[in-house]
Amino acid sequence: MEVPENKLNPSFFSRYAYAFKAIVIFIMVMVLLIPTAMIMDVIRERQDRQASAVEEVSSRWGYEQHITGPILAIPYTVAGSANSTYVYLLPEQLKINGELLPQKLKRGIFSVAVYDAKMQLSGTFSPTALYKSGVPPSALKWDQASIIMGITDLRGIDNQVKMVWNGKTFPFSPGVVNTDLFKSGIQSPVSLASGDTAALGGSFTVEVGVKGSGRISFSPVGKTTTVHTSSSWPDPSFDGAFPPKDRRVDAKGFSASWEIQDLNREYPQSWAGNKYDIHSADFGIKFFMPAESYQQSIRAVKYAILVIGLTFIIFYFIELSQRRAIHPLQYALVGLALCIFYTLLISISEQLNFALAYLIASGLTIALITLYVASAYKNSRIAAGIGGTLLLLYGFIYVIISAEDQALLMGSIGLFLTLAAIMYFSRTIKWDKLSEKSTVQ
Template sequence: METQFNQQKNSFFQSTTVKMAMVGFLTLILLIPLAFVKDLISERSMRKKEVTEEVSNLWGKDIYFYGPILKIPYKSYDEYNITNPRTGAVTIEKKITTKNAFFFPENFNSKTNAKKNTSLKRGIYNNVVFTANMNFQGNFGKLNFEKLGIKAEDLLWNQASIVVKTTNLKSIKSDLNIALNNQKLNFESKSDEDNFYGTLESDKFDYNTLNKSNALNFQFNMEYNGSNSIKFIPIGKKSIVSLDSDWESPSFEGAFAANDTTKAINKKGFHADWKILDINRSFSQQHIEKIPNLNDYAFGAKFIETVDEYQQNERASKYGFLVIGLTFLIFFLIQSISKISIHIFQYSMIGLALIMFYTLLISITEHSSFKLAYLIAGLSVVAMISLYSKSILNKKFAGFIAVALTGLYTFIYVIIQLESYALLVGSIGLFTILGAVMYFSRKIEWK
């Protein structure tokens, strides 16, 4: 009786259903080390972002350019009622204060060439930044003080100046001066309540002296060290901006789209043009007291890495459960069809080998390309599992496993590289795999 009970007990643990349940449970257990691998990828990615941020702070961050703006001070009169405490008589006194009127240019033309710099390396991280050479030309037209309610006799013409608001003051690498009708004026930085922008203001000049022909032409150059993006505020009544770079993966963003007829992107870089008229945006050409915040109208290009190595590693790790599950399924089908017994410990070794693929992938990627790292890690894991399979199965099944794993890793790589069609290709691939599993498992005895 005891012998029969033991035989029934052994028969129960050797049944296909129990083996399938144990393999499924092991698959779930292996999600724990897979989660640790994902945390490792996130940690390394955060470390890269920290290093990139550190280098950007030293080299130069995003470039926002807002100017040039003509600034003309004027006298403002404030009236106060003064009551005599003894007699009760009321007198009116005027207090004179100085305020500022700001005028945007009639025409604003900019040509910028941004060249990437790959020499800044911190440890294993390459930080791609750029140097932007920016040329600005244009003119200020007739000034309309009537819209601002300012009388001509109150204007302080001899205290006029040019204001430029921009980020990255510390990363400007050129001497700063501006030519107004061929007269050169120097810029110097000024304190500003705006924490986003820094302010450059020119030497004072007499507007009437320079503006003899009713046109104030300007021309100046600036050289920046920057990273991430270059953006402009279209303050000209007609703003024409041209941007060239050897960066091969830009993202054009902001309130205005680049001209499709002249926009070009290739492996050598990109070129983009913008033309914005005053009717395309809803702000005036003249302002009083303070320069308005017009960041919502900014436009330009962002210099991006479409998918960096950590993003690719993260995407690969998301398919870890699929790889482990399908690999175990292949072994389980072989075991069920061939009647060869595979111990749960052997499944564990195979699962750990599959997890090691991702640690190999990220460690090799940091010192080479993702493509090469994927090839080395994939071949290593396929070779290890195939040789291990040869010891527990026969040569024919080991060869089949090698081909199946190679196809699986190739399929995952193709999905990772695709962007627009990743979901479509993945769905078709999984549907095909499901069909193959249903076909090969149709004659398995599940009792």
């Protein structure tokens, strides 16, 4: 009795060996995405450690600082109520000249950007603006007036802050009259004669030194606010509501100037109560740390499937064209080498800048795979071809992760060209002949 041929007999597997090999390779690529996901967890864990280091240093040195003021606050009693509220008068002119002395403090392997800001604030008040608050001068408690300044982290103040106004010196003490404008700051009583609005017209100066970390910002409370800062920090990032009017950034540091009018913001020169958000127009400087290695490493890991997949496709095409079977274990070893690249990248970038770390990690990975292929195939030409292709691939990935704004465009074009190259080279393979040759005994 003749036994019917089973569809899963050895001749079937022999006939479609290359097809089954392609399926196995695809499964291996998917499996190798598991260690890349674990690498992503490692990056997040290192980011958390970095954030903890920044928090620890900042808690001792000083957090980022927001400087607001000086502002004149005068209480008055609302008709029909026993409670008092405040009228706030902003300066007519406000000039801030500051020098930011930066440092890098180390916590383990992590660096934190901190600064010591030496600033001089000067300007004038205008009694005219007070009439626009809607509160009659006769209702104001002039003898309880105060000058207030918002400073985010009072622990960073490193001098006895005093205000010289109309020839008189007013020392500041910690605390704020209320939380209408800001939650943290300093104040100084400036008892004024009842109805003496002429006293508001004099000039003032304030010397302030504050320590902070990461960022410093200012509120444009003057009708005309002029700010000039300089520092030896070579990598500033100007953020907030307004960019600098003039700037200079080079290897020796930076200088920047702002000039902002009251028409550029959403709050007036005087008002009563908590009607406005005085921080809505804040602007400032971020002490940018150029070694944002973890974010760039995350972007590199996102292209892991592209690197592993294309490398395996190259090996598969070599296997087809050379008629030399590559064992799945060899694919796995090459795939693991490609995964280890990312751990090398993360660990080296914590010690060096990202570009140099990427160069070292990719160079080691390419050299390892090239030498392995040369030893396995006994063919230096194939090994050189694999090494050159990986060099182009890693170079292309670096360009993509470095170009933040054009990353999607460049990645899409690169994938299209890669697919076109694969289709071009695959057209020379006689797919219909592979099964015939595989069944030849």
